[in-house]
Amino acid sequence: MRVVRLLRLRAALTLLGEVPRRPASRGVPGSRRTQKGSGARWEKEKHEDGVKWRQLEHKGPYFAPPYEPLPDGVRFFYEGKPVRLSVAAEEVATFYGRMLGHEYTTKEVFRKNFFNDWRKEMAVEEREVIKSLDKCDFTEIHRYFVDKAAARKVLSREEKQKLKEEAEKLQREFGYCILDGHQEKIGNFKIEPPGLFRGRGDHPKMGMLKRRIMPEDVVINCSRDSKIPEPPAGHQWKEVRSDNTVTWLAAWTESVQNSIKYIMLNPCSKLKGETAWQKFETARRLRGFVDEIRSQYRADWKSREMKTRQRAVALYFIDKLALRAGNEKEDGEAADTVGCCSLRVEHVQLHPEADGCQHVVEFDFLGKDCIRYYNRVPVEKPVYKNLQLFMESKGPRDNLFDRLTTTSLNKHLQELMDGLTAKVFRTYNASITLQEQLRALTRAEDSIAAKILSYNRANRVVAILCNHQRATPSTFEKSMQNLQTKIQAKKEQVAEARAELRRARAEHKAQGDGKSRSVLEKKRRLLEKLQEQLAQLSVQATDKEENKQVALGTSKLNYLDPRISIAWCKRFRVPVEKIYSKTQRERFAWALAMAGEDFEF
DNA sequence: GTGCAGACTTGGAAAAATGTTC
DNA sequence: GAACATTTTTCCAAGTCTGCAC
Structure with missing residues (x-):
C-alpha cells in the first residue's frame, strides 16, 4: 500500500519536475540582494581559515545522576525464585526491565547481546546462578518503572512547577557557554546516560551495554585563558585541550561502536547558523553550474572508461532521485544499509517495459536508518544500457558501481564546482523543488488555512523526494475518525443554518422591518462562518491523510532553505509562526534577519 | 588507492509540553 | 480539571565528508 502511494506521489513529482526552471538569481552571503535590515549578527566574522573561535568558556557537561538502587520490595526472580543482585548487576537489569514492553526485548540479537554484556557486570556468584535469560523475570522491575512514570504524571501543580524550576536551573548552569564574548546555547549539555544500545533495523550490536561515562572519559575543549570547568568532586577530566579549529566543547568515546560523541552548540547559535547559511549558499551556487554538470554526465554515459560511465550514472541518480552518496560500511558493525555508490546488483531490477514506460529501473533497498527505498523510474536509454552492462556477469551481492567510491565521486564534483x-x-x-511547488500551488486569494495546506503539500513533495518516511502514528485511525465525525457534525450545522437563513429571508420579505432585516443579516453571517469552519476541517483531513506516512521535519530543518519559506510567508501574508515553531524561528534567525519577500533561491 | 579517526549533519522515535474536549 | 489528542522538543543513532598515515 505504502509503496503504491509513494509511487503515485513520485509520479506527480516527476511531472512537476518537467516544468522549465527559471534562470538563477544569485545572491552572495552578505549581498544587498538577499538582505533586509542590518542582519549584522550574521555578517561573516573574519577568522582565519579553519579557526572557529577565539574564546570558548563553559561549565563542562552535566553527568547523569548516580544509580539509585531499587527499593526492597522490587525483586528480580530467577527460575521463579527471588535473587538479590549486586548493585552493578541490578543497574544493568533495570535497563532491560524498563524496556520489557518494547519490541526490542523480543529480538533475539538484542536479548543475546544484552545477556552477554549483563553477565560481564555480574559478580562471580551471580554468574554462577544466572545462566539463561529465558529464566529471568524482570516483571517487578518493569512494573516499578511504569508506576514511577505514572506517579510523575499525576503530581500536583506545585510539584510539577518545582521540577520545572529544577530543570531550568540546570539549563541555566550548564546549558550556556561564552563564545567570542557572546553567550550561546549548548545543544546537548548532558552526557548520555548508561543504557542498552538501540541500534535500528537489524543492527548486530543492539542490546549491548552503553557504559556509564565518567569525567575520566571526557575531554574538555575550551580556551586556554578561560575558567577551566571544574570536574565533579573527587574526579578529574581525561584531558583539557584548547583546539579552536573545532566547535565541540566536550567529547568522549562511546563504548558500543567506539565512536566519539560530542557536546556541541544548539542550532540557534551564531556558529551553527552561519554554517547552515553557508550550506544553502553552496546549494544556491550549484544553480549556476547544474546545467553544465548535467550535460557533462550525460556525455559521460558514453565514455570509453568504465569508471567514468559508472560515475556518470551514479551522479544521475543522485541528482534525479536525491539518493545519498552511500559510503562503504564495515560489515558486521552495523545494519546492512546502502546509498547510491554502495548499491548492489540485488537492489535494482531492470524492466524493458513497465507501467506503460520503457526502460524502467526498479529500486528496492534499505537506506539510512533502515528506511526502505522503493521506486520504479523510467530512465533514459543510455542509463538503462549502462546498467545492463554494469550488472553483466555479477552476482546479486556484487557492487553495482564496482569502480566507484564516494571519495572519488566527491573528488570529481569538487573539480566541477568549489565546495560541491x-x-x-x-x-x-x-x-528548488520547494520553491517551484510553492509557486505552482499557492493562490493569493486563498484563506490562510488553504495556503498552509499548499505549503505542507510543497513540503511533502520534498519529503517524498528525499524518502523521509515515518511509521503511521498509532493514533492515526482513531484521530482520523474523530475528524470525520466533526466534519459530519459541521455539515449538519451548515444545513441547519442554511434552512434558518431561508426562513429568515422569507420572514424579512413578509415583514420588511428593521428587526427582521437584522435577523436575516445575523443568519447570513452565521452560515458564512460555519461554511468557513467546514472548509477548514476538510482541509485538515486532506492534509492529515496525505501526511500519514511522510515525515516533514527533516526536510524542513535540514534541506529547505528557510529564506524560501520566509519570503513566501511575507509575500502571501502568512504569519511565519504558522510555518516555524519558536525553536525553529530561533534556529533560522539568520534567515529571518535577511530574507525579504523577493528572495529567490 | 585504502583504511581509519575525527568532526560534523541528518534522521525517526520517544518524551515532554501544550491544546482541546468533556 | 481530568483525559485525551496534537505539537514541539529532546534524544541519540546513523549518515557524510575530510584529512592523515601508509
Missing part, C-alpha cells in the same frame, strides 16, 4: 559534494545535490533539489 554529493549531498549538495540533495539540498539543492530539495530547496
